[in-house]
Amino acid sequence: MPRKNELERKALQIILEAGEDGILQSEMWKKLGVTSREGSRLALKFEEKGAVVRERVLHKGRWTYKLFSQTKLVSLESIRDCPCIVCEGLDKCFSGGQISPIHCQQLTLWMDPSLADSIE
Ligand code: SF4
Known part of the structure; x- marks a missing residue:
């Protein structure tokens, strides 16, 4: 498993690359290869730091969160x-x-x- 900082950097990169569409929290932790608990913990931490906005969404009949990066790619x-x-x-x-x-x-x-x- 990657080190903690590397894991956070990778998670933020995944969320950033999702762009304006955002990414479901579950997709993020699957891409990272971590548990849902660890993925949720990361998402909460990013939200507290203002790096990510979590939006509650209904997906396949279940409430979950979609993550949106507060950092925008500049061209x-x-x-x-x-x-x-x-x-x-x-x-x-x-x-x-x-x-x-x-x-x-x-x-x-x-x-x-x-x-x-x-x-x-
Ligand atoms: S347009 Fe020229 S003067 Fe104005 S901020 Fe840019 S460099 Fe400065």
């Missing part, structure tokens, strides 16, 4: 249009610098286009 596609990528001031832009991401309107609008009317 390069998600930052494709980020203005920083082509910004001429990138190498001078830092918190506390002359130009800063904290006060950058371009970045703010890219993150939340709904603010377009409130930023001039």
Whole structure:
């Protein structure tokens, strides 16, 4: 049986890879090769740490839990249009610098286009 930390890392990876569909708690412990008791203990521990959300679901006539990772996979596609990528001031832009991401309107609008009317 893998060491405790390795087991937790593997469990979190399984839950993360399940993505937005989540994974039934029973599927997680079967994939891990642990008992239902150990699987439940891990799921509870992850929930307490805020790494996982457990949602009660009815599956094949029985109540169980579905696990959803609070960590999301990020793709390069998600930052494709980020203005920083082509910004001429990138190498001078830092918190506390002359130009800063904290006060950058371009970045703010890219993150939340709904603010377009409130930023001039
Ligand atoms: S935060 Fe603004 S100023 Fe800074 S690198 Fe990004 S786009 Fe350029």
